[in-house]
Amino acid sequence: MPVNVTITADELKELLAERDAARALREEQEALRGALRLVTAERDLAEERLRAYRHELFGAKSEARDSDQPSLFNEAEVLGASSSPAQEDTPESTVGAHTRKKRGHRKPLDPNLPRDVVRHELPEAERFCMNDGHALVEFGVEISEQLDVIPEQLRVIQHQRVKYACPCCDLGIKVTPAPPRIIPRGLLSESALAWIAAGKYQFGMPLYRQAGLLRRFGGDISSNTIAASMVRVGLGTQPVINLMRDALLDAELIYCDETTLQVLKEKGRRPQTKSYLWAQMTDSGVPIRCFTYTPGRGTRLADKLFTGIREGAVMMTDGYEPYNDIARRHQLVHLGCWVHLRRYFVKAEDSVPKAARTPDLLATRFIKLIGKLFAAEARSTTWSAQRRQRLRRRYSARVLNAIHALMLEQSAGVVPKSLLGKGLTYLRAQWPKLIRYVENGDWPISNNAVENAIRPFCVGRRGWLFSDTVGGANASANLYTLVETCKANSIDPYRYLTWLFQRLPMAKTVDDYDALLPWKMPADLR
Numbered sequence: 001m002p003v004n005v006t007i008t009a010d011e012l013k014e015l016l017a018e019r020d021a022a023r024a025l026r027e028e029q030e031a032l033r034g035a036l037r038l039v040t041a042e043r044d045l046a047e048e049r050l051r052a053y054r055h056e057l058f059g060a061k062s063e064a065r066d067s068d069q070p071s072l073f074n075e076a077e078v079l080g081a082s083s084s085p086a087q088e089d090t091p092e093s094t095v096g097a098h099t100r101k102k103r104g105h106r107k108p109l110d111p112n113l114p115r116d117v118v119r120h121e122l123p124e125a126e127r128f129c130m131n132d133g134h135a136l137v138e139f140g141v142e143i144s145e146q147l148d149v150i151p152e153q154l155r156v157i158q159h160q161r162v163k164y165a166c167p168c169c170d171l172g173i174k175v176t177p178a179p180p181r182i183i184p185r186g187l188l189s190e191s192a193l194a195w196i197a198a199g200k201y202q203f204g205m206p207l208y209r210q211a212g213l214l215r216r217f218g219g220d221i222s223s224n225t226i227a228a229s230m231v232r233v234g235l236g237t238q239p240v241i242n243l244m245r246d247a248l249l250d251a252e253l254i255y256c257d258e259t260t261l262q263v264l265k266e267k268g269r270r271p272q273t274k275s276y277l278w279a280q281m282t283d284s285g286v287p288i289r290c291f292t293y294t295p296g297r298g299t300r301l302a303d304k305l306f307t308g309i310r311e312g313a314v315m316m317t318d319g320y321e322p323y324n325d326i327a328r329r330h331q332l333v334h335l336g337c338w339v340h341l342r343r344y345f346v347k348a349e350d351s352v353p354k355a356a357r358t359p360d361l362l363a364t365r366f367i368k369l370i371g372k373l374f375a376a377e378a379r380s381t382t383w384s385a386q387r388r389q390r391l392r393r394r395y396s397a398r399v400l401n402a403i404h405a406l407m408l409e410q411s412a413g414v415v416p417k418s419l420l421g422k423g424l425t426y427l428r429a430q431w432p433k434l435i436r437y438v439e440n441g442d443w444p445i446s447n448n449a450v451e452n453a454i455r456p457f458c459v460g461r462r463g464w465l466f467s468d469t470v471g472g473a474n475a476s477a478n479l480y481t482l483v484e485t486c487k488a489n490s491i492d493p494y495r496y497l498t499w500l501f502q503r504l505p506m507a508k509t510v511d512d513y514d515a516l517l518p519w520k521m522p523a524d525l526r
Contacts, residue, residue, distance in 0.1 A: 041415055051351040052419060109145050116148075154219045157189055180505035183232050187225060193233050194497035196226055201476070201483045202493050204460035227472070234475025236504060239513040241290075241478050244485065246308070247517075248290050251282035253314040253443070255450035256323065258297055259458055262466040263473050266295060277477060278305055279454040284442075286519050287488035289453050291480045293473040299325045306330055314440075316447050319430050336433030337447035342370045344423030351419055362410055363420055369406070372399045377445050385441030392438040400435050403427075453484055485518045491526045499525055 007015075119141075127136045159178070166172025182190060199205040205213075207230065211223040248254065258278045264271040276297045280290045294301040299322040306326050314333040317323040318340045327334035348363040357364065376396050380388040407427055414421045427434070437443040457480055467473040482500070486493040500516055507513050514520070 045415065045418055051353070052347060109147055115145075152213075152217050154214070154217045182236055182501045182504050183229060186229060186232075187221065188229055190501035191498050193229060193501055194494050197230060197233065197479050197497050198483065198494040200230070200460065200464070201479045202456070202487075204456065204463050206464040209463075227468070230479070231469075231472050231475045233501060234478045235471060237478050237482060237500070239507070240500070240504075240516050241481055243510075243514055243517060244288055244481060245290055247286065248280055248282055248288045249306070249309045249313075251288070251313065252284045252310075253282055253316065254309070255279075255281045255316045255444075255447055255453075257318065257447060257450045257454055258320075259454055261293065261461070261473060263293075263295075263468075263470060264466055265469045269295060275473065277454075277457060277473075277480075278302070279450050279457075280305065281450050281453050281488075283449065283488075287485065289481060289484035289488055291454075291457065291477040291484070293467075293470070293477045295470075298322060302326060303329065314443060316444055316450075318447055319426060333436065333443075334433050335436050335443055336430040338370060338373060338434060339446040339448055339451075341423065341427055341430065341434065342367065344419065344426055345370070348419040348423055362406075362414070363423070365406060366403065366423070369399055369403050373445060383441075387441070389438075389441030392441065397438055400438070404431070407431075453488075456480075456484065482518065489519050491518055491521060495526060496521055 122136075128134065129136060161176040161178060163176075164172075164174045178184075182193070186193075188196070196207070196210055199210050200207060207226045208223040211221060211226055214221055256279070258276045261275045261277045262271070262273075263269075263275045266273075266275070269275075273295075275293065275295050278292045278294060278297075280292070282288050292305055294305075297320075302322045303326055309330050309332070311331050312333065313330075314335060315323065315327055316335040316337065318337050324334065326332070345363045345366045349357065349361065349367060352361060352363070359365075373396055376391060376399075377388075380391050383391070407424060411424050411428070414424055416422075416425060437445050467476060482497065483493045486496045496518055499521060503516055507516060
């Protein structure tokens with residue numbers, strides 16, 4: 001039987017008040033839980049950044065991982081149990097035995113070096129046999145060699161220009177004209193200029209140190225004089241640099257990168273403002289390395305570096321946004337760099353305490369998959385482009401699919417501002433460019449080549465720190481261009497610069513300058 005309950009107005013008000021209070025309490029609890037989640041996420045991000053900063057300061061700089069080894073591969077993963085001949089295009093699961101070099105085995109000295117023979121003989125009083133007293137006879141020599149160094153030798157080239165006069169009048173005076181020089185009335189010879197340029201731009205020795213080195217051997221020349229001479233010769237090579245850039249922009253494949261450069265005296269800019277040195281290189285055809293100074297790295301400045309590039313060329317870059325605009329404007333095939341992507345996941349893995357790292361860690365899983373792509377490239381280094389492309393389509397494409405599936409699966413659960421989140425954001429944004437290399441066996445997987453080309457500049461910058469003027473920055477970019485292109489073509493930079501500086505003053509036409517390109521230097525002079 002139903003029971004009728006009578007509730008007074010006051011009791012109803014109390015019940016409603018309790019309900020509202022309970023609802024408010026639940027809302028407050030939910031708000032506190034949300035705030036706690038937010039604070040926890042911010043704390044985790046702060047701890048991650050702290051670990052990343054500590055690792056950057058005190059940790060190992062190497063990005064190598066065990067997953068980079070080719071042994072990660074298994075042919076069954078690619079082609080199953082198929083035993084067709086196509087398996088030769090697939091990385092094998094075995095690794096050849098490592099051959100260690102015999103310890104203590106010296107590399108022989110260059111046989112082309114001149115040799116001074118020092119003969120060591122026994123005193124005549126000791127040239128007898130201890131057993132029977134007979135005189136000893138020579139039957140050979142035991143040879144050991146040492147490398148000797150003769151310090152730099154300075155000399156002065158005295159130019160004597162003969163003057164002639166008419167014996168009958170005062171008007172017939174003639175003076176032998178001075179030979180053309182790269183720096184008219186310059187204090188340093190072309191060979192000395194090449195020696196200084198190679199010292200700074202090949203070996204990273206600042207000019208003030210070279211001035212101190214010269215003083216040891218009697219060459220008391222101020223570093224300001226040397227610096228001014230480097231600016232003059234660097235800017236004087238501009239016609240040759242222009243032809244090198246034309247050849248670069250006509251190549252099928254161009255790598256690009258940039259790094260910072262500080263210029264102290266630049267109109268309208270503070271000395272602390274960052275400027276940039278751009279590196280462009282190609283190995284398709286003649287190896288060329290071009291460096292260019294710009295006061296910034298925006299799209300407007302970057303676009304000037306690609307004016308005249310052939311339509312349909314291939315450009316390999318990192319994820320810097322202006323490269324996308326350049327690729328669209330000039331209709332280029334734009335490739336993305338897997339090394340830059342991998343670096344995000346390496347940093348994310350390094351930020352996790354070692355005790356918490358497991359093979360199931362998301363960053364580690366990405367590193368292993370990317371390592372498979374690089375191991376495939378390492379295995380196919382000596383292959384033809386067609387064979388490498390077959391490998392990429394049959395094997396690398398499957399690895400790419402696994403990376404893409406893992407990205408879609410895990411993106412929703414990762415904080416975007418975390419190191420891992422930044423890596424996933426970069427991966428999503430760059431994905432169309434990252435997978436394009438599979439289309440052609442000649443296209444690279446990473447931008448490592450140009451990073452290696454720009455590294456000597458970065459090493460040298462630690463010594464000389466900055467450029468004083470814009471002219472000095474442009475001169476340095478030109479000389480780095482010549483030195484690195486020589487190295488890429490197996491040419492001694494010092495010999496080439498000496499040869500170039502001696503011939504530049506006589507060059508007048510485009511053909512004259514074209515004959516002075518590094519790769520056109522006679523082979524017997526290299």
